[in-house]
Structures are given as structure tokens and as C-alpha cells.
Amino acid sequence: MPDNIEKTEKLEMAKTYDPSLVEGKQYRYWEESGFFHAEVDTEKPAFSIVMPPPNVTGALHLGHAMDGAIQDILTRFKRMQGYNTLWLPGTDHAGIATQAKVEEQLVKEGTSRVELGREKFLERVWEWKHQYGGRITQQLRRLGASCDWERERFTMDEGCSKAVREAFVKLYDKGLIYRGNYIINWCPKCHTTISDIEVEHVDSEGNLYHLRYPVKDSDEALVVATTRPETMFGDTAVAVHPDDERYRHLIGKTVLLPLTDREIPIIADDYVEREFGTGALKITPAHDTNDFEIGLRHHLPQIVVLDKEAKMNENAGKYVGMDRFEARAAVVKELKTEGILLKIEPHANAVGECYRCSTVIEPMVSKQWFVKMDPLAKPAIDVVKDSRLEFIPDRFEKIYLGWMENIRDWCISRQLWWGHRIPVWYCEDCGHEICASSDPAKCPACGANHLKQDPDVLDTWFSSGLWPFSTLGWPEETPELKQFYPTSVLVTGRDIIFFWVARMIVMGLEFKNEVPFPKVMIHGLVLDAQGRKMSKSLGNGVDPIEVIDQYGADTLRFMLITGNTPGNDLRFQPERLEATRNFSNKIWNASRYVLMNLEDYVEGPRGELTLADRWILSRYDSTVEKGTEALENFDLGEGGRLLYEFIWNEFCDWYIELTKPRLYDKENVLARHTAQSVLLEVLEGTLRLLHPYMPFLTEEIWQNLPVPGDSIMMQSWPKLPDYQDSVAEANMTLLMEAIKAIRNIRAEMKVAPGQKVEILILAPDNLQRAVLEDGKADILKLAGGASVELFETLAEKPSQAASAVLEGVEIYLPLKGLMDLDKEIVRLEKEISLATLEQQSLEAKLSNPGFTNKAPAQVVAKERERLEGIVARTAALEERIRDLKATL
Template sequence: MEKTYNPEQIESKYRSLWEGENLFSSDLNSTSPNAYCIMLPPPNVTGSLHMGHAFQHTIMDILTRYHRGKGEQTLWQPGTDHAGIATQMVVERQLAAKDITRHDVGREKFIEKIWDWKEQSGGTITSQMRRMGASVDWEKERFTMDDGLSNAVKKVFIQLHKEGLIYRGKRLVNWDPVLHTAVSDLEVISTEEQGSLWHMRYPITDTDEVMVVATTRPETMLGDSAVAVHPDDERYAHLVGKTINLPLTDRKIPIIADDYVDMDFGTGCVKITPAHDFNDYEMGQRHNLEVINILTDDAKINDTVKSTYTGMDRFVARKQIVKDLDEQGLLEKIDPHKLMVPRGDRSNAVIEPYLTDQWFVKVAPLAQPAIDAVKKGEIRFIPENWDKTYYNWMENIEDWCISRQIWWGHRIPAWYDENGNIFVADSLEEAQKQAGEGVTLRQDEDVLDTWFSSALWPFSTLGWPEKTPDLARFYPTDVLVTGFDIIFFWVARMIMFGLKFTGEVPFKDIYITGLIKDGQGQKMSKSKGNVLDPIDLIDGISLEDLLKKRTQGMMQPKMAEKIKKQTKKEFSDGIPAFGTDALRFTFAALASFGRDIKFDLKRVEGYRNFCNKLWNASRFVLMKLEGETIDTNAKLSTADEWILSRLQGTKTKVEKHLKDYRLDLMSQELYEFVWGDYCDWYLELSKPLLADEKTKAGTQATLIKVLNEMVTLLHPIIPFITEEIFEQCNTILDKDNQSLITQAYPQVESQLISEQSEMEIKWLQTFILGIRQIRGEMNIPPNKPLNCFVQNFNKTDEVYLNKYINILNTLSKMATIDKLATNNEAPESATALVGEMKILIPLAGLIDKEQEAARLNKEIEKLEKQKMVSEGKLNNKKFVSSAPEAIVNTEKERLASAESAITDLSEQLKKIGNL
């Protein structure tokens, strides 16, 4: 083995080997009676790997590699989503750079350009997945616009339409006035912004009274259909049923009563604009109010209201309307007001509730079977508390708007004749047959929401509607790994469509992961400048390049400077190269059931150190065994039996944690076994055993067996380094080179479980740790030979002392170990306990009591100052209330650490004084 662990070299080697030999193929273990399948949530074809992807992909890969190692026929199905709006925007920007629009080139040519872009630039995220070691079956990679998947989409649309579950109607939707399309709730980002609350005076017809209404969108008053009050509000009871002269228009609108109104908020009067507010729309339906759309597709005032504002942009019209109301004495007041403003995640335009013709799925009939599937336990959420979120949404579900006014996507298979009659069919020829000869038809211009095709993903990727072998073998799939933010948009819809079109649930388990946040617990976002790129963590990045990356395209200089300052503080030397395995181990260790997961770079550094430790340990073992003949039947020492027994316990726990999806506990178990049991203890115990001809052969066999199984257990988490070590082990064992990815996952060997050996080595460890603790507390150099007495020992202690005297002398650097009768007075000593037995280390000549006391007092004084600083901050109410929670918690931890250290050092000082 190379002296130094080089992740880059190893990763490149095995990426090529695995894919070149098609070792991720689902055809492996095809004769197995068991199959296992995970569907990759298809990332956008325009996307690049972010921390959430890398986290979830690591989880899926661990599960996939584990089940492959269990001998199951395993399919991790990859693919990408066509990302309708995002992809269209990319290509439209390319055209705009040449002063061309999509309308200039036409729909057909524009779609061709998108396919060209996809072939040239649409594979970024899949290449990054390869960097992460994702063992998906690349031969079966799918794209939501593939012919097979497109045919499945058409079949589903046509069938649902025939059954009356898809219809076209005029409804209120989220409208992006820049992109000119309806968008889903997931594509709307609501942010708190500073605005105003305008209080307007509405005159009551034929009276001198007015009603004061408040709004954050004055321009929508042009579409008001009523003013509502609460039916129990005595202030306005006499006005219900009367009308209002709507200012700036020639319309009269009714005053209605509805218990939706909060009589304690504002004036208790609410203007109702059914065409431009979702809640108002519902009230309008209840009271049969007129629905008046006042906007054009690009959010200008239309000619419906026949006013002087026609043609004005909505925000220009707002200013003019406020001015006109003020001039007419109808503006009561303007208050500053913070509000949540909905913006399109792609365009950043303020989204409008907009009344328009769209296609909808009538979801309620599909929802009940999907609710029942979870309640019956056919599908389980992990953690299980997410089922409540699922039920809440499903039981209050509304019809789903599935049409989008763009060109890239699955075009809706519907045609219209000149009279507006609709013919739904899978081709123009079929539509023509329905319409009759000679009837001129035009196809609907809209495409389907990308979530529609994604809802079919678990079965369309396997060949449905054809009865393919893959569909029969891998459906229903085993687990879906995804985030809580798309339980509604994707998870629920896959369940509904899976049950509807296959008669079975699409997956048995839904593992909902937490959200990766930065070290301060803040959500990662480009606007905050705290995004981490997984590839930068693998390869490393200089501070200069990181600053450029985080501020690229940022329009606000002050914000850019703030981000630069924070980045320099956090990454003064840039980000070092950690390698893929260290990053993967970090993700595995973070895979708890928490909703929010703090990502700390120090964790990655710790797991890089773990990889180095594993590398160096493996190199030590292989160097010791090079040129040796391994006798697998050799007699074993107690230490050999102990490590083999500990290994079986580790296997048992790892299997349980995998079954429970507790990858954090699995990684912790393996970390502790490798670092603690194997490296810190067994390798040290092996040194004197290898030097003794009686124990050498057994220890050699045990060293290589445990190392082999250890890297196999670790392989799902850290596949690259373990492959390299496994290959080196094969060389020592003179075996043909086989890939670790094809090896069986280690099974528990119950005959190797040994309570006796574990008890004996536990005694030995306690003895050695006692000596080490005394050295540490008394500041005695680790290599200085010590004289030792033992007192109050029993027969078992005597047996173990005689049996392990050589190991104790070697590992504890003991000069002598003498037995002291219980009634004999011990010399001035530091003590430790092994059960009831006392370990006594005479300190005469070992330490200078005065010098050591002075050292301890100096440490305590330093800690007391640190404690005072922390207490001062935490006693400052302004600091506690205004500082970020993460900073406050860090200060609390710092205080607790100082207090604990002071207690420990004070105890040591007390011991010195008693000597």
C-alpha cells in the first residue's frame, strides 16, 4: 500500500472499474429469490448536485450496496426530470443573448434546441453523482421525456379524462406574469417584505356612512365584488344587505355577512375580490359573487373594468389609484406593514392569484385509497410522525392544476374544433376520428406540470403500461428516500397514481430525511451566501475561488461584502480536499431522524481522519503479513477471540440499525469498532502476540479476517477506500482480484461470540486505562517506566495478572507489577480501580508536587477567566435575546466545558495535596 492515503487517485480508479465492468447492473444476483429496488427522485436536468442531493444519494447508496451485498437482485433506478420551466428558461436565455425569442424560431425548432442543449449540457448532475460513488444502474437511466415515459403520461391522461377525473375549467391559480404560466405552490417562495397597508373609505349607497377597508394591494379594488363583515358584528349588522358605491368605478357592490371575517382584525370590514385572492374566491363561490378579472397575462390592468387605468402595470396603477383616492378624500390612512410576498422561484416576479382556463385533476376520489394504504400499514412513513402531515393534506385535498403555459414538456393530448369542443386522444389521427372528417382541429398549446409525469415515476421507469420483467420483479419498490417539502407535491401523487394504475402501492417505506443546514442552523441559500458545494468538499477550493462562487451574480454590493466577510471568517484558508469517502461518512453520521441537520465542516475533517486511521491500520496489518502464509485453522489467543466476538456484536447492531433506517447509529457503531476496538486495542494487543511464535499464526489469521470483514461492513458508507484495502487484502491472501462491491455482506457467526474473552479483555483494558489516567492526571510522560503495586485482588485478578503480565508491561510501560497484601501499608501513591482491585503507582521521584500544583493552579486560573467571560455574555439579556440561537448555545457549551474542566483539575489538585 502507498504510505499516504490519496482519495483522488483511489476514487478515479474505482469509478472507472465499477462502471466499466457494469457492476451496478440490476442483472447481478438475477437468480436470487429476493429483489430490492429504490427509485432515485429524479433531479432536474438543469440542476447540479447540492448538499441535499448528496445527503439523500448517500443514504440511497448505502441501502443499495447493503442489499446488493445481501445477495438480492438490486435496482437503484436513476433518471432526471425534464424540469419544464427551468429548462425552457435556460434555452430562452441562450436565444436572448442573440436577440431572438422562442416565438421567432417557432415551437418545433425551439423544442429541437432544448434537446440539443440536453445532449450537450444536461448531464452535469449525473456526472456529479458518479463523483459521489452512486451505484445506480446507469444502463437503465431514464428521462421523463423519453418515448416510453411520454406514452405512459398520455395513457394516464386519457384514462383519467375518460373517467371524468381530468377536466378543463376556469379556476384561480398561481400566475407568474413574467413567465406567463401557472406555477405550483412549490415554485412560489414567500418572503417577508416591508410594504404598506392602505385604509380606504367605501361610501355606502344613499347614506353619509362609509366603511373603512384595509388592503395591501389597492389596485385589486377595481375587481371588488363585495365587502364582508362578520354576522355577529353589531357595528355593521344594520348595513348587511345594503350596497357600496365602489370608488373609482361606476359599480355598486353588496355588503355581505360571512363568519370567515375576523371582526377583531382592523376595522372588521374586508373587501372581497374573488378573481385575485384564493380566500376571496372561496367566499365568492359561497355567496355567488361576480368574479371580475382585472389583469392581463403580464399583470397589467385589462379593459374589463373600462377605466383610465387600463394598460397600466399593476404597480403603476397602484400608485395612481392611491393618489386618486387621496384626492377624493377616500384615503383614510397608510400604515407601514410587513407582509409575506409570494415570488416565483425562477423569475422572482410577484405571483398573482389569477383566473384562467386550466386543466385539473379531480383528486378527491384518488386520495381516499392513498390515505387507506398508509392507515392499513401497506406504506409506512419513517419517522412515523410524518403520516400526520400526510393525512392532514390528503384529507383536505383540492383539485390539482396540471397545465402549464410553456412549450417544453408533455403537450396535453387534447384537440379543439372551431366551436371549442374538446377531443382527448393519443394522436391527431385519433382525435380526428372522434371529431369526424373535415373538421379542423388544433392541439392544446399547454404542457403538463412536471409533477404529473413524476407521479408515474415508480412504474413508468419500469416499462408500464407494458408488462415488463422489470415491472414484475421490482414493483412495488422498497423505499423512497426524499425530503418533507415534497410529501404533497410528489409522494402523495405517486401513491395515488400507483394505486390507480397498478393496483399496488409504489413503495413500502417512505424515509423522510431532515434538511441540511449550515453550522449555525441556517438554511443554505445563494442569497445568504452560505451554500456548500459537495464537489468543493471532495476536491477542495481556495478562499479566492470560494468568494467568487458565493458572490457571483449578486446585485447588492453590501450583501456581497457581508458574505465575503463571513466566508473569510469561516474559511480563512479555503476548504481543504476531504475526499468522497469522508463526506459520505459525514452524511451517514448525520442521518438521524431530526428535521433540521447542522452540517459542520469539523465533522468532515473528523471522518477524513477516520479514513486516514483505517488506511494506516490496514497498511500496518498488510506489512506485518506480507510474505507470510496465513493459517486459518491456527489456535487463537484470548485477544483474537475477543476481537472476533466484538465483530459479531457489531454486525448484529449494524444490521438492526440498517433495518431501522438509523444510518447515524450504524456509522457510529462501525466508527467505534474500527477506531476503538480494532485500531486502538487489537492492533496494540497484536504486537506482543505477533512476537510470540505460540500466538503469531492465530493473530495473523485474525488480523486479516477482521480487516476483510471490517472493510466489507464499511463499504456501503465509504466504498472507495474499502475497495482499495480489499484489493490489497486479496493480494496478501493470494486471491484473484474481485471487486468488494460483489462480495457478500458479512453474516453473524454466533460460534465466535465469546463472553469469557470479552470479560477478560475488559479487565485488561480497565487496568491499562487506569494507568494511562494516572499518567495523564499527574503529567507523567507516557514512555516513562513505572513501578506498580496491586492490592485487594481476588483469585481471578491473580489469574489475569499472571496471564497478561507481558501485555501489561508492554502496553502500560510498566517496570514492575508487585502484589501487596491488603493489610500492608501502601506507599504514597496515585490509585485506580479494576473492580475491587486497587492499582497503586508510587509517586516518589516521579513528580514535583509543588511544580505540578503550580501548573494545575495556572490552568484553573485560565479556565476561571474563560468562565467569567461566558457567564458575562449569558447574563446579558441583550446578547441572549438578539444573538442567533446557535451562538448562544455555543457560549453555553463553552461555559459547561470550562466548569467541567475546573472540577476535574481541582480534583487532581486535591490528590496532589493528599500525597
């Protein structure tokens, strides 16, 4: 820690936890102290994560918050385990979105990018980036992200840009990048191509138009069914299935294209679905992805009938200049007038929309740059099939393989100005094409210096695909690259597997001959309470910063992580925020109680441990073991649940209450010291376990504890203290069950909280009786007892007494004059019903050979023992009901 940084100022612990007084202070302390920074250290094992770079235009949303919380939990966990830990942050230049933002500004100023020119426009974009681009990284700090901000990267910084050029040139030189005419997705509003996976398919109500195409030199006609009659001017064939007997005799003939009388052939292709529409399909290769592939197979011409604004071009005859949807209405009207339109059927289909602006996408043949994906996809498939790369949960492996095994060439050019410009130049004198890592001065073919660079930029995902190694210095073999690549795990949402994950795997294998990460942890989406995706149009979005302002970052993080399993979507429910805030206050108040009772604490040897001490230490030991295992297995929700149960139900509700008599006994110094020592050990260790989940709260409390160190985040992860004590756990469980049973009777019989009651306990088993005898003081205090009497046998059971039956133990509360016998019988019958259900479940389990033959023998024996206990308990309850009925 730098010499000028001191531990944070301690606040007097208020009655309730106020995150606003803690979070900013603690984060500044962590960052200024350099706790997040990682230097190369080959003496330590490495753990590294690269942050999925959020768009530089973005603001934190709940998906970012969940993603960031998961990465931070893993990072803090591994840092505490002693790894040389790097969480590398950064942002993406977001070509389409960023250019749109700046163009919006220019419109307000009464100008445009065209008027400014490319160079001046790019200057404006960089100005915008420097002014607004850091918003989301500041918001990630609010979340508690322990990134190495000293290593923050940007997809268009100097190092990443060098890597992009190097990758492009290497792929180009290997013949894996080419330029050609191909069908692409064109956004008429953003004025650029977008990839297949950036097209969102939205269910839409449309029509199926049945059109009559006359067969030349015949009285016959083919009737085709289409959803887009305005594209018919680009038809270059009609296709039928080769086995369709209705049309087999027409294959090889031609039809006259309506409204043009242009002849087009009738072809046979297996792609045609005989059952769809009329079984005859008009083929428009320049404006339909599937038609394009059919056109290639049959060597059909490609006639483009729409321009970049999605308006009809000169090939559409008199409809030139019309918007595509306006033209559809006009064409349908003329077809109807000419008797060509036979009928219109309602037809629902999925319409492709731009993921950025929701404009309907136009498939269009265009000259673009592509990456050949087949040779690159094979090794990326193999690493998953042979388990060199694993998805968590593994069900996402099938989705990944499904995409990769059906992959098409990747269109990487975008008609934008903001982005990595394609490093290809054309000689204006001889037409030679030059691809180079640095700008060429002259044409290597003819020596001329009249060179013009390709105007397009690369798809944003091209640079993002290099992210795991470009951020570490590639193409140079830097020390950081050697230590931190491959990274340890990738954390990302299920909606981005092909957008980003697949491309990183492809690029990592191609340029580093290694997977970029051995594990991919997939989390679900955060939905609203009704299970809908959050969106501006629905108005159901939730701003994480507003949640943090109201509840604190720890509450948001813990709520997003717990109550869910890996890969599943999470419904955002405000009531869960309230419950998690209550949990924070529970921890805070428990810690205040411990601290108030540590004022005279001096470290030293403990006295004899009580049953409660041995029990809590054993439960703490188990929580360390299972909590660590959950994090190692990326089951963060289960790890959080274990901590919640241990802290709330065991440490706070039971152990703290059980320590009070010793802590308040100033005479028995050793007993008081022992209780203090166990409280401090368990609290401090539990705070370390909880720290990755709730970093701010745990740091603030830990700073107030009498323990050495600069920060909880720099402490070691708790190791198993080897306090496992199954006898103590069983005995304490018996004592707690007895106390809970008495409390339940009091509550159901509406005994006033301050009213003490006699407690009679029948415990034939000597060991059980001894445990309850030793715990009499705890029963009196925690169950509101006036007296506790234990019996090995009872000659006559109390008649007017409420009762509870545990395994091997019966408890009676004489409530003469306070008890409604009929009500007590109903209560006991309810207990029998619940016990019967549990008995039936166990009997079914034990009668299943799949369980009894495969489960460990000790597990089966334990279940049989449980069944015997339930049967005995049910019998005792039934006997008690008979006794009560006899007194009525």
C-alpha cells in the same frame, strides 16, 4: 463479470490515502464490469429504488449528495445481502427551468422562442439537453452512486411520454381531469402557472390600508383594510361575519366601490375574521385564493384586473398598462386625495414568490386543466392510516395527512412549450374536444381534419408522479414491472413530501392499485454552519464536487450520513470533514499494518486464541449484529457511528497494538499465525460492513487483501460468526480500564512518555487478579511500566503514589519526588465529583417506578450492580484522599 474486465491494478499502499488515485479507477471498473446492472431474476428476492430525478438543468448540491449517499448505502447493503438489486436513475425535464435556460441563450443570440416558433424552439431545447443534460449524472458517478446506468430514464423519453399520455387519457375518461376557470398562481416572469407547493412564502414588511366604502343611500360607510388596494377594481363584494353586531344591519345592502361608483353587495360569510383589521373584507374573487372560494359560495362575478405581465388591464380604468406595484402607489395617492384613505398601518405578511425566479406570484382566475383530487386522495390517505405505507421517521405522517386531508384540485397545465403537451385536440369546425393516447387524424364527431392541439404542457410533477412504474415499462406489463414494482423504499428530503411523494402515492394507487413503495425514508436538509438554508443570495452554498476534489467522495458521504438522526437537518461543518478524512487515513494505515504483516500468511488452523483475540472477535460479532440492524431500520447514522467506534477505538487503538508482540515474534510461528488470521478476518469483514458507506476506500484496500473475488461490492454481507463472548469482553474491559487509568495518571502528573514507572495493583478478587496477571505484558507495553506487581491485600498503601480506583481494583504509581500531593488530591476530588453525579443519576433512575417496573429484570439488576460499584469506588477514593492528607 465480462471476460475482458480484469480486477483493478493494485497500487502500493502509500502512507496516506489519496482518493484522486483511487476513485475514478474503481468506479470505471465497477461500471464497465456491469456490477450495477440488474436483470430480471425471479429466483432472488427483489430490492428496488427509483432515484428522485434531479432536474436536467441541475448541478449536484449537498442535498443531492446526501440523498444519493443514502440510496447508495441501502443499495450496496441489499446487493451484498443477495437481493436482485435495482437502483434506477434518471432525470426530470424541468419544464420551467429548462425553457428559461434555452431562452437565455436565445436572448444572447438576439432572437427569441416566439421568433423561432414552437417546433424550432423545441429542437433547440433537445440540443441543449443532449449537450448539457448529463452533467448531474456524471457528478453522481463522482459520488460513487451504484445506479443501473443501463436503465437510465428521462421524463420525456419515449417510454415515459407514452405513460404520461396513457395516464392523462385514463383520468380524463373517468372524469377526473377537467378544464375550467379557477384561481391559480401565475408567475409574471416565467409566464406560466405554478402549483401551490411551488410558491415560497417569504416574510415581508408591507402596509394595511384602511379605505372608506360608502353605503348606498346612507350616511354610513364600511371601512375595509387591505394590503393590495390596486386590486379594488376587481372587488365584487364586501364581506362581514354574520355574527358581527357592528355590521349585521348592513348585510344585504350595497356599497359604492371607490374610484368607480360601481355598486357591490355587502355579504355575510364565516370566513371573515372579526378581529382582523376592521372586520370588513373586500372580496376580489379573480385575484385572491380565499376570495375566490367566497365568490363561489355567493355566486359573485370574477373581474380580472391584471394581465399576464402583472400590469393593470382595461378594467382598471386610467391605470391601465401600469405595473401592479406602480399602480398601488398611484391608487393610494388618489385615494388619499379623495379622502377615501383613512390611515396606513405597517403590516408584516407572507408574500408568495415563484420558487424558480423569486418573482411575486399573482393569484389569477384563468382557464386551466385540473385533476379532481378528492376521490384520488382518499385511498392515498387510507394506505398511511392503515400502515400499508410508513414514513421514517413517523412524525412526517402527520404532515402528509395534513396536506392530503385539505387538498385542493391540482392545476396541471403550464403555459410552456417544453414539456408533455396536453393530449387534447379541438375541432375547429364543430368545436368537439378530443382526448386521445395517439394523435387523431380527424374529428370523431364531424369527420373534419381541422384539429388544433391544446397549446399547454403538463406540470412536470405529473410525469414525475408516474416515475416508479413508468420507468419500469408501464403501461405495458413488463417483466421488470412485475419484479421491481412496488419499489422497496423511497428516499427523499422533507421538503418534497407533497411535491412528489403524495403524487406518486396517488398515481400508484390509481394505475397499479398498489402503493409505489411501502416505506418512505425522509432525510433533513443540509444547512450551513449557522443553521441557514444554503442559497445563492446568501452566498453560503457548498459545491460537493469541490469537496470531493479536496477530501474524496467517501469522506463527504460519511460526514453527511453520520452524526445525525433520520429526518433531522444537518449543519455542514468543515471541521467534520477533517475528522472524517482522519478516519479514512486511520483505516488506511491500519490496513497497511495488517498487510505488511501478512506477507508470509498461509491459511490454516489457528492456535489458542488470546484474551485480546476472543475480545475483538466478540466485539466484531456485536458490530455485525448491531450494524446490520441499524441499516435494516434505516438508521444509517447509527450504523456509521458503530463502525467508527469499533474501527478507531477497538480495532485500531487496542487490538492492533495488542497483536504486535506476537507478530514480531518470529520464533512462535503458531502464535504469529493466529494473530494474522484474526487480524485478516476482522479487517476483511469490517471492510465489507463499511463498504456501503465508504465504497472507494474499502474496495481499494480489499483488492490488496489475500482473499478471493472480483470486488468487495459483489461479496456477501457479513453474517454473525457467533463469537459472542461476554466473559472475554468483561475481562478485556478490565484490562483496558487499568491501562487507561495508568495512562491518565501519567498524563496528569506529566510523567515523560519514555520514563518507565512502577505499577502496583490491589485486586482482592481472585478472577480480576488473574485477568490482570495474565495481562501484565500488555500493561507493561501499553502503559509504560517498569514493573507490575499485583496484591490480594496491602498492609499499608503507598503514601507518595498517584492512584486510580476502578470497580474492585486500586492502582498505585509510586512517584516519590515527581508528584505534587496537593495536585493529586485535587485530581481525586474531581473524580469523586464525577462519580457522585453518576451515582445521583442512577439513584434517580432506580427510584423511578416507570423504569423499575417496565424495564427487563436483568437490565434493572445491572443498573443496581453499577450503582453498588460506584458507591464502593467513591468510598475508596475518599479513603485515598484521607491517606494522602495524612502524609502532608
